[in-house]
Amino acid sequence: xxxxxxxxxxxxxxxxxxxxxxxxxxxxxxxxxxxxxxxxxxxxxxxxxxxxxxxxxxxxxxxxxxxxxxxxxxxxxxxxxxxxxxxxxxxxxxxxxxxxxxxxxxxxxxxxxxxxxxxxxxxxxxxxxxxxxxxxxxxxxxxxxxxxxxxxxxxxxxxxxxxxxxxxxxxxxxxxxxxxxxxxxxxxxxxxxxxxxxxxxxxxxxxxxxxxxxxxxxxxxxxxxxxxxxxxxxxxxxxxxxxxxxxxxxxxxxxxxxxxxxxxxxxxxxxxxxxxxxxxxxxxxxxxxxxxxxxxxxxxxxxxxxxxxxxxxxxxxxxxxxxxxxxxxxxxxxxxxxxxxxxxxxxxxxxxxxxxxxxxxxxxxxxxxxxxxxxxxxxxxxxxxxxxxxxxxxxxxxxxxxxxxxx
Numbered sequence: 523x524x525x526x527x528x529x530x531x532x533x534x535x536x537x538x539x540x541x542x543x544x545x546x547x548x549x550x551x552x553x554x555x556x557x558x559x560x561x562x563x564x565x566x567x568x569x570x571x572x573x574x575x576x577x578x579x580x581x582x583x584x585x586x587x588x589x590x591x592x593x594x595x596x597x598x599x600x601x602x603x604x605x606x607x608x609x610x611x612x613x614x615x616x617x618x619x620x621x622x623x624x625x626x627x628x629x630x631x632x633x634x635x636x637x638x639x640x641x642x643x644x645x646x647x648x649x650x651x652x653x654x655x656x657x658x659x660x661x662x663x664x665x666x667x668x669x670x671x672x673x674x675x676x677x678x679x680x681x682x683x684x685x686x687x688x689x690x691x692x693x694x695x696x697x698x699x700x701x702x703x704x705x706x707x708x709x710x711x712x713x714x715x716x717x718x719x720x721x722x723x724x725x726x727x728x729x730x731x732x733x734x735x736x737x738x739x740x741x742x743x744x745x746x747x748x749x750x751x752x753x754x755x756x757x758x759x760x761x762x763x764x765x766x767x768x769x770x771x772x773x774x775x776x777x778x779x780x781x782x783x784x785x786x787x788x789x790x791x792x793x794x795x796x797x798x799x800x801x802x803x804x805x806x807x808x809x810x811x812x813x814x815x816x817x818x819x820x821x822x823x824x825x826x827x828x829x830x831x832x833x834x835x836x837x838x839x840x841x842x843x844x845x846x847x848x849x850x851x852x853x854x855x856x857x858x859x860x861x862x863x864x865x866x867x868x869x870x871x872x873x874x875x876x877x878x879x880x881x882x883x884x885x886x887x888x889x890x891x892x893x894x895x896x897x898x899x900x901x902x903x904x905x906x907x908x909x910x911x912x913x914x915x916x917x918x919x920x921x922x923x924x925x926x927x928x929x
Contacts, residue, residue, distance in 0.1 A: 523585070525723065527686035529746035529929035530799035531876040533583075536925035539576055540589040540677045542568045542910075544642040548673035557675055558700050561912040568909040575883070575905045575917065582877050582903070587924070589680055592711045594637035602714035603629070606640060609706045609730070616670070617660025624670060627653050640707055643673035676701050679915045680922040681794070682757075683708045683729075685739030687750060688775040690724030692766060694739055695732035697757040705729035726769045737762035740792025740919055743799060746929050748777035749845035753793025755784040764819070767828060771821040778845050779819040782838070794873055794918050800900050801880045802929050804852040805842075806891075808872045809863055813838045818845070856894045866891045870907075870916030877903060879929060883917040885910075 523536055549562045576586045596602045611625040647666035683704040684693050693709050696702050712718050741753040752763050763781045770776035790796050796808040813835040820829040833841045843851045871891035874882035885907035892902045
Protein backbone atom coordinates (compact mmCIF):
# COMPACT_ATOMS: atom_id res chain seq x y z
CA UNK A 523 0.00 0.00 0.00
CA UNK A 524 1.38 3.39 -0.97
CA UNK A 525 1.34 5.81 1.97
CA UNK A 526 -1.33 8.47 1.55
CA UNK A 527 -3.62 10.27 3.96
CA UNK A 528 -5.99 12.67 2.23
CA UNK A 529 -8.62 12.95 4.95
CA UNK A 530 -9.32 12.40 8.64
CA UNK A 531 -12.21 10.00 8.06
CA UNK A 532 -11.54 7.87 4.97
CA UNK A 533 -11.39 4.16 5.75
CA UNK A 534 -8.19 3.50 7.69
CA UNK A 535 -6.00 0.88 6.03
CA UNK A 536 -2.62 1.14 7.74
CA UNK A 537 -1.54 2.75 11.00
CA UNK A 538 1.60 2.99 13.12
CA UNK A 539 1.34 2.46 16.88
CA UNK A 540 3.89 2.16 19.66
CA UNK A 541 3.18 -0.52 22.25
CA UNK A 542 4.29 0.84 25.65
CA UNK A 543 7.47 -0.84 26.84
CA UNK A 544 10.40 -0.55 29.21
CA UNK A 545 10.44 3.23 28.91
CA UNK A 546 7.24 3.35 31.00
CA UNK A 547 9.06 1.71 33.90
CA UNK A 548 11.25 4.82 34.04
CA UNK A 549 8.33 7.00 35.10
CA UNK A 550 8.27 7.90 38.81
CA UNK A 551 6.27 10.38 40.89
CA UNK A 552 9.35 12.61 41.01
CA UNK A 553 10.18 12.67 37.29
CA UNK A 554 6.77 12.29 35.64
CA UNK A 555 6.26 16.03 35.23
CA UNK A 556 9.58 16.45 33.44
CA UNK A 557 8.60 13.54 31.19
CA UNK A 558 5.20 15.17 30.50
CA UNK A 559 3.04 12.56 32.24
CA UNK A 560 0.45 13.31 34.91
CA UNK A 561 0.79 9.89 36.53
CA UNK A 562 2.81 6.69 36.41
CA UNK A 563 1.40 3.78 34.40
CA UNK A 564 0.93 0.15 35.37
CA UNK A 565 2.85 -1.21 32.40
CA UNK A 566 1.31 -4.66 32.09
CA UNK A 567 -2.21 -3.25 32.22
CA UNK A 568 -1.30 -0.47 29.77
CA UNK A 569 0.01 -3.11 27.38
CA UNK A 570 -3.22 -5.12 27.71
CA UNK A 571 -5.23 -2.00 26.89
CA UNK A 572 -2.96 -1.12 23.97
CA UNK A 573 -3.26 -4.66 22.61
CA UNK A 574 -7.06 -4.30 22.80
CA UNK A 575 -6.78 -1.04 20.86
CA UNK A 576 -4.65 -2.69 18.18
CA UNK A 577 -7.01 -5.67 18.01
CA UNK A 578 -10.02 -3.38 17.55
CA UNK A 579 -8.28 -1.91 14.51
CA UNK A 580 -7.17 -5.21 12.97
CA UNK A 581 -10.72 -6.52 13.32
CA UNK A 582 -11.76 -3.62 11.09
CA UNK A 583 -9.18 -4.57 8.46
CA UNK A 584 -6.45 -2.12 9.51
CA UNK A 585 -2.82 -3.17 9.04
CA UNK A 586 -1.09 -2.28 12.34
CA UNK A 587 2.64 -1.47 12.30
CA UNK A 588 4.69 -1.01 15.46
CA UNK A 589 7.15 1.85 15.75
CA UNK A 590 9.84 0.07 17.77
CA UNK A 591 9.88 -2.85 15.35
CA UNK A 592 10.20 -0.46 12.40
CA UNK A 593 13.03 1.39 14.15
CA UNK A 594 14.88 -1.87 14.85
CA UNK A 595 14.50 -2.98 11.24
CA UNK A 596 15.72 0.38 9.96
CA UNK A 597 18.78 0.14 12.22
CA UNK A 598 19.89 -2.97 10.34
CA UNK A 599 21.12 -0.49 7.77
CA UNK A 600 24.69 0.58 8.73
CA UNK A 601 24.03 4.13 7.52
CA UNK A 602 20.96 4.37 9.77
CA UNK A 603 22.92 3.06 12.74
CA UNK A 604 25.71 5.58 12.16
CA UNK A 605 23.25 8.45 11.81
CA UNK A 606 21.44 7.50 15.01
CA UNK A 607 24.63 7.12 17.02
CA UNK A 608 26.05 10.43 15.77
CA UNK A 609 22.82 12.30 16.48
CA UNK A 610 22.10 10.88 19.93
CA UNK A 611 25.51 10.37 21.53
CA UNK A 612 27.38 13.66 21.39
CA UNK A 613 29.77 15.58 23.62
CA UNK A 614 26.95 17.99 24.35
CA UNK A 615 24.60 15.26 25.62
CA UNK A 616 27.03 12.75 27.16
CA UNK A 617 30.04 14.87 28.04
CA UNK A 618 33.48 14.79 26.44
CA UNK A 619 34.85 12.18 28.83
CA UNK A 620 31.99 9.74 28.52
CA UNK A 621 30.72 10.04 24.95
CA UNK A 622 33.09 7.51 23.40
CA UNK A 623 32.47 4.74 25.91
CA UNK A 624 28.69 5.25 25.79
CA UNK A 625 28.63 5.34 21.98
CA UNK A 626 30.86 2.25 21.80
CA UNK A 627 28.46 0.36 24.06
CA UNK A 628 25.49 1.39 21.90
CA UNK A 629 27.31 0.55 18.68
CA UNK A 630 27.85 -3.10 19.65
CA UNK A 631 24.16 -3.75 20.32
CA UNK A 632 22.13 -5.62 17.75
CA UNK A 633 19.45 -3.61 15.96
CA UNK A 634 16.41 -4.52 18.16
CA UNK A 635 18.37 -3.83 21.35
CA UNK A 636 19.64 -0.53 19.99
CA UNK A 637 16.07 0.44 19.13
CA UNK A 638 15.02 -0.34 22.69
CA UNK A 639 17.93 1.71 24.07
CA UNK A 640 16.99 4.70 21.91
CA UNK A 641 13.43 4.57 23.28
CA UNK A 642 13.85 3.26 26.85
CA UNK A 643 17.10 5.03 27.68
CA UNK A 644 19.65 3.81 30.24
CA UNK A 645 20.70 4.70 33.78
CA UNK A 646 24.26 5.10 35.05
CA UNK A 647 23.99 1.83 37.02
CA UNK A 648 22.66 -0.08 34.02
CA UNK A 649 25.49 1.29 31.88
CA UNK A 650 28.19 0.21 34.34
CA UNK A 651 26.59 -3.20 34.75
CA UNK A 652 27.45 -3.67 31.08
CA UNK A 653 30.81 -1.91 30.63
CA UNK A 654 33.94 -1.19 32.66
CA UNK A 655 33.68 1.74 35.04
CA UNK A 656 34.82 4.97 33.43
CA UNK A 657 35.40 8.27 35.18
CA UNK A 658 34.10 11.47 33.64
CA UNK A 659 32.79 14.73 35.04
CA UNK A 660 29.32 14.12 33.64
CA UNK A 661 29.05 10.57 35.00
CA UNK A 662 30.53 11.43 38.41
CA UNK A 663 27.98 14.23 38.77
CA UNK A 664 24.93 11.93 38.61
CA UNK A 665 23.58 9.20 40.88
CA UNK A 666 23.37 5.53 39.91
CA UNK A 667 19.65 5.72 39.08
CA UNK A 668 19.95 8.93 37.07
CA UNK A 669 19.65 8.72 33.29
CA UNK A 670 22.68 8.68 31.05
CA UNK A 671 20.17 8.60 28.20
CA UNK A 672 16.65 9.71 29.11
CA UNK A 673 13.64 7.54 28.21
CA UNK A 674 11.03 8.58 25.66
CA UNK A 675 7.67 7.46 27.11
CA UNK A 676 5.79 9.88 24.85
CA UNK A 677 6.60 7.70 21.85
CA UNK A 678 3.26 6.15 22.86
CA UNK A 679 1.69 9.10 21.02
CA UNK A 680 2.85 8.31 17.49
CA UNK A 681 0.57 10.99 16.05
CA UNK A 682 2.80 13.84 17.18
CA UNK A 683 6.31 12.99 15.99
CA UNK A 684 5.25 12.38 12.40
CA UNK A 685 2.04 12.83 10.46
CA UNK A 686 1.16 11.96 6.87
CA UNK A 687 -0.37 14.84 4.94
CA UNK A 688 -1.71 13.75 1.54
CA UNK A 689 1.21 12.10 -0.32
CA UNK A 690 3.98 13.07 2.09
CA UNK A 691 5.05 12.92 5.71
CA UNK A 692 5.92 15.70 8.10
CA UNK A 693 8.62 14.63 10.55
CA UNK A 694 8.02 17.11 13.31
CA UNK A 695 10.16 19.25 15.57
CA UNK A 696 8.85 18.83 19.12
CA UNK A 697 8.23 21.69 21.52
CA UNK A 698 9.27 20.09 24.80
CA UNK A 699 12.80 18.90 25.60
CA UNK A 700 11.47 15.54 26.81
CA UNK A 701 10.24 14.73 23.28
CA UNK A 702 12.89 16.20 20.99
CA UNK A 703 14.87 12.99 20.57
CA UNK A 704 11.74 11.27 19.24
CA UNK A 705 12.29 13.22 16.03
CA UNK A 706 15.65 11.52 15.46
CA UNK A 707 14.07 8.08 15.82
CA UNK A 708 11.28 8.99 13.41
CA UNK A 709 13.75 10.25 10.81
CA UNK A 710 15.66 6.97 10.99
CA UNK A 711 12.46 5.03 10.28
CA UNK A 712 11.35 7.13 7.31
CA UNK A 713 14.78 7.55 5.77
CA UNK A 714 16.03 3.97 6.11
CA UNK A 715 13.24 1.44 6.57
CA UNK A 716 12.67 -0.55 3.33
CA UNK A 717 8.93 0.01 3.66
CA UNK A 718 9.48 3.72 3.03
CA UNK A 719 12.63 3.80 0.92
CA UNK A 720 11.35 1.84 -2.08
CA UNK A 721 9.97 4.97 -3.74
CA UNK A 722 11.45 7.43 -1.25
CA UNK A 723 8.82 9.18 0.88
CA UNK A 724 8.03 12.79 0.15
CA UNK A 725 9.21 14.46 3.37
CA UNK A 726 7.40 17.77 3.80
CA UNK A 727 9.42 18.67 6.87
CA UNK A 728 12.62 17.32 8.39
CA UNK A 729 12.08 17.91 12.10
CA UNK A 730 15.69 18.24 13.18
CA UNK A 731 16.24 21.01 10.64
CA UNK A 732 13.07 22.81 11.76
CA UNK A 733 14.51 23.47 15.22
CA UNK A 734 12.33 25.95 17.14
CA UNK A 735 9.76 26.12 14.30
CA UNK A 736 7.69 23.43 15.98
CA UNK A 737 4.67 21.56 14.65
CA UNK A 738 3.22 18.54 16.44
CA UNK A 739 0.92 16.08 14.71
CA UNK A 740 -1.82 16.36 17.31
CA UNK A 741 -2.40 19.86 15.97
CA UNK A 742 -2.64 18.74 12.33
CA UNK A 743 -5.98 17.63 10.87
CA UNK A 744 -5.98 16.61 7.19
CA UNK A 745 -9.60 17.58 6.62
CA UNK A 746 -9.65 16.87 2.87
CA UNK A 747 -10.39 18.76 -0.35
CA UNK A 748 -6.77 19.93 -0.42
CA UNK A 749 -7.14 21.60 2.98
CA UNK A 750 -5.29 21.16 6.27
CA UNK A 751 -6.45 22.46 9.65
CA UNK A 752 -3.67 23.24 12.14
CA UNK A 753 -3.93 24.40 15.73
CA UNK A 754 -1.42 27.01 16.92
CA UNK A 755 -1.38 25.59 20.41
CA UNK A 756 0.93 25.18 23.38
CA UNK A 757 3.08 22.90 21.21
CA UNK A 758 2.79 24.27 17.62
CA UNK A 759 4.08 27.75 16.89
CA UNK A 760 3.21 30.20 14.08
CA UNK A 761 6.68 29.90 12.54
CA UNK A 762 6.25 26.13 12.32
CA UNK A 763 2.84 26.52 10.67
CA UNK A 764 4.22 28.96 8.07
CA UNK A 765 7.20 26.73 7.36
CA UNK A 766 5.05 23.63 6.90
CA UNK A 767 2.43 25.48 4.84
CA UNK A 768 5.09 26.71 2.40
CA UNK A 769 6.41 23.17 1.95
CA UNK A 770 2.93 21.72 1.48
CA UNK A 771 2.14 24.30 -1.19
CA UNK A 772 5.41 23.54 -2.97
CA UNK A 773 4.50 19.84 -3.04
CA UNK A 774 1.39 20.80 -4.96
CA UNK A 775 -1.63 18.99 -3.50
CA UNK A 776 -2.48 21.26 -0.56
CA UNK A 777 -4.31 24.43 -1.56
CA UNK A 778 -5.13 25.93 1.84
CA UNK A 779 -4.04 25.75 5.47
CA UNK A 780 -6.33 27.04 8.21
CA UNK A 781 -4.43 28.00 11.37
CA UNK A 782 -6.53 28.22 14.52
CA UNK A 783 -5.27 30.51 17.28
CA UNK A 784 -5.67 28.29 20.35
CA UNK A 785 -5.31 28.88 24.09
CA UNK A 786 -1.81 27.97 25.30
CA UNK A 787 -2.65 25.49 28.05
CA UNK A 788 -1.77 21.95 29.11
CA UNK A 789 -5.44 20.93 29.11
CA UNK A 790 -5.66 21.88 25.41
CA UNK A 791 -2.09 21.05 24.42
CA UNK A 792 -3.10 19.99 20.89
CA UNK A 793 -6.06 20.71 18.64
CA UNK A 794 -7.08 17.04 18.72
CA UNK A 795 -7.58 17.19 22.49
CA UNK A 796 -10.56 19.49 21.88
CA UNK A 797 -11.68 18.95 18.26
CA UNK A 798 -11.53 15.98 15.91
CA UNK A 799 -13.36 14.79 12.82
CA UNK A 800 -15.88 11.92 12.89
CA UNK A 801 -17.44 12.07 9.40
CA UNK A 802 -17.06 13.94 6.14
CA UNK A 803 -18.90 16.99 7.50
CA UNK A 804 -18.88 16.23 11.22
CA UNK A 805 -16.56 17.39 14.00
CA UNK A 806 -16.59 16.43 17.67
CA UNK A 807 -15.83 19.56 19.66
CA UNK A 808 -15.28 20.29 23.33
CA UNK A 809 -17.82 23.00 24.27
CA UNK A 810 -15.23 24.84 26.34
CA UNK A 811 -13.14 25.54 23.23
CA UNK A 812 -15.55 28.15 21.95
CA UNK A 813 -14.99 29.96 18.67
CA UNK A 814 -11.43 30.82 17.68
CA UNK A 815 -9.84 33.40 15.44
CA UNK A 816 -8.19 31.78 12.45
CA UNK A 817 -5.90 32.57 9.56
CA UNK A 818 -6.46 31.07 6.12
CA UNK A 819 -3.13 30.56 4.35
CA UNK A 820 -2.91 30.08 0.60
CA UNK A 821 0.02 30.06 -1.85
CA UNK A 822 1.47 33.44 -2.71
CA UNK A 823 3.13 34.63 -5.89
CA UNK A 824 6.50 33.07 -4.99
CA UNK A 825 7.45 29.99 -2.93
CA UNK A 826 8.31 32.17 0.07
CA UNK A 827 5.20 34.33 -0.14
CA UNK A 828 1.99 33.32 1.59
CA UNK A 829 -1.46 34.80 1.05
CA UNK A 830 -2.95 35.21 4.54
CA UNK A 831 -6.53 36.09 5.42
CA UNK A 832 -7.46 36.72 9.06
CA UNK A 833 -10.89 35.39 10.05
CA UNK A 834 -13.01 36.51 13.00
CA UNK A 835 -13.73 33.96 15.75
CA UNK A 836 -17.43 33.73 14.89
CA UNK A 837 -16.50 32.64 11.35
CA UNK A 838 -14.52 29.58 12.53
CA UNK A 839 -16.98 26.91 11.40
CA UNK A 840 -17.82 28.69 8.14
CA UNK A 841 -14.12 29.00 7.25
CA UNK A 842 -13.60 25.26 7.72
CA UNK A 843 -16.78 24.43 5.77
CA UNK A 844 -15.66 26.67 2.90
CA UNK A 845 -12.28 24.91 2.75
CA UNK A 846 -14.11 21.60 2.51
CA UNK A 847 -16.46 22.87 -0.20
CA UNK A 848 -19.47 22.46 2.10
CA UNK A 849 -22.34 24.80 2.92
CA UNK A 850 -22.00 24.08 6.63
CA UNK A 851 -20.52 21.73 9.22
CA UNK A 852 -22.17 19.41 11.66
CA UNK A 853 -20.61 20.26 15.03
CA UNK A 854 -21.21 17.74 17.81
CA UNK A 855 -20.72 19.55 21.10
CA UNK A 856 -21.85 17.36 24.01
CA UNK A 857 -24.45 19.36 25.97
CA UNK A 858 -23.07 18.55 29.42
CA UNK A 859 -22.79 20.61 32.56
CA UNK A 860 -19.38 22.20 33.09
CA UNK A 861 -18.19 19.50 35.49
CA UNK A 862 -18.97 16.62 33.13
CA UNK A 863 -17.54 18.50 30.15
CA UNK A 864 -14.27 19.23 31.91
CA UNK A 865 -13.92 15.68 33.21
CA UNK A 866 -14.57 14.03 29.86
CA UNK A 867 -12.28 16.45 28.04
CA UNK A 868 -9.51 15.69 30.56
CA UNK A 869 -9.99 12.01 29.68
CA UNK A 870 -9.84 12.76 25.93
CA UNK A 871 -13.53 12.48 25.22
CA UNK A 872 -13.14 14.60 22.07
CA UNK A 873 -10.01 12.76 20.91
CA UNK A 874 -11.68 10.33 18.52
CA UNK A 875 -9.89 8.34 15.82
CA UNK A 876 -12.01 7.83 12.73
CA UNK A 877 -11.72 4.25 11.46
CA UNK A 878 -14.15 4.95 8.62
CA UNK A 879 -16.69 7.68 7.88
CA UNK A 880 -18.98 7.84 10.92
CA UNK A 881 -17.06 5.13 12.82
CA UNK A 882 -14.72 6.25 15.62
CA UNK A 883 -12.47 4.74 18.27
CA UNK A 884 -12.84 6.24 21.76
CA UNK A 885 -12.01 5.45 25.37
CA UNK A 886 -14.81 3.45 26.98
CA UNK A 887 -14.50 5.48 30.19
CA UNK A 888 -16.01 8.54 28.47
CA UNK A 889 -19.50 7.13 28.79
CA UNK A 890 -21.38 10.42 28.49
CA UNK A 891 -19.57 11.47 25.31
CA UNK A 892 -19.91 8.01 23.78
CA UNK A 893 -23.66 7.94 24.44
CA UNK A 894 -23.98 11.40 22.91
CA UNK A 895 -22.08 10.34 19.78
CA UNK A 896 -24.14 7.18 19.36
CA UNK A 897 -27.30 9.21 19.79
CA UNK A 898 -26.15 11.34 16.88
CA UNK A 899 -25.55 8.43 14.53
CA UNK A 900 -21.82 7.89 15.11
CA UNK A 901 -20.71 4.28 15.57
CA UNK A 902 -18.43 4.08 18.61
CA UNK A 903 -15.72 1.44 18.96
CA UNK A 904 -14.82 1.82 22.64
CA UNK A 905 -11.48 0.65 24.00
CA UNK A 906 -10.17 0.40 27.58
CA UNK A 907 -8.05 3.34 28.67
CA UNK A 908 -7.74 3.43 32.43
CA UNK A 909 -3.94 3.16 32.27
CA UNK A 910 -3.29 4.52 28.77
CA UNK A 911 -5.33 7.61 29.60
CA UNK A 912 -2.90 8.60 32.36
CA UNK A 913 -0.63 9.94 29.64
CA UNK A 914 -3.34 12.45 28.60
CA UNK A 915 -3.76 11.13 25.09
CA UNK A 916 -6.61 9.27 23.43
CA UNK A 917 -6.94 6.94 20.42
CA UNK A 918 -6.10 9.64 17.88
CA UNK A 919 -3.00 10.64 19.83
CA UNK A 920 -1.80 7.03 19.93
CA UNK A 921 -2.10 6.46 16.18
CA UNK A 922 -0.24 7.64 13.10
CA UNK A 923 -2.30 6.80 9.99
CA UNK A 924 -0.11 5.94 7.02
CA UNK A 925 -2.75 4.80 4.52
CA UNK A 926 -6.38 5.92 4.32
CA UNK A 927 -8.85 5.61 1.49
CA UNK A 928 -10.04 8.91 0.10
CA UNK A 929 -13.16 10.00 1.96
